Amino acid sequence: MIYLGVALAEIFACIAFWMWSRRGRSIGWLVACMVSLLLLAALFTQSPPDVAWRSVWISGALYVVAGIGWKWLAERRRLxxxxxxxGGLCLCAIAMILLAPYDA
Structure with missing residues (x-):
């Protein structure tokens, strides 16, 4: 669950900063970005050091899904x-990496 939280906090921070810097939204979006980055750091430090790399891969998978979803839902453009x-190939590759057995 930590890994999912790290990934979501990172993606939300990027979206919040984008809303502030590119869309001219209020400073509240920038504050939300900073809070999200603090949450990301706090959650990441809770990951066991020997498997913290998993949060990076899960972030990658969520970025793929978010990118496809953004184009389809937010931009209303056909995929x-x-x-x-x-996107499917990326997700399959990430799944292979995450699900492979590793020596501890």
Whole structure:
């Protein structure tokens, strides 16, 4: 659960900063970005050191999903076949890395 929290905090921080810097939203978005980054750091330090790398891979998977979802839902643009195939390949590769047995 820590890994998912780290990934979501990182993605939210990026979106919040984007809303403030590119969309001209209030300073509250910048504050939300900073709070989210603090949460990210706090959660990441709770990860066991020998498996903290998993949060980076989970963040990558969420970025793939968020990118596809953003184009489809926020921009209301049709997804191209290559985007769906490429996103699927990325998620399969990440799943292979995360699910592979590792020596402790």
């Amino acid at each position: 191209e076949q290559r985007e769906l195939i490429g």
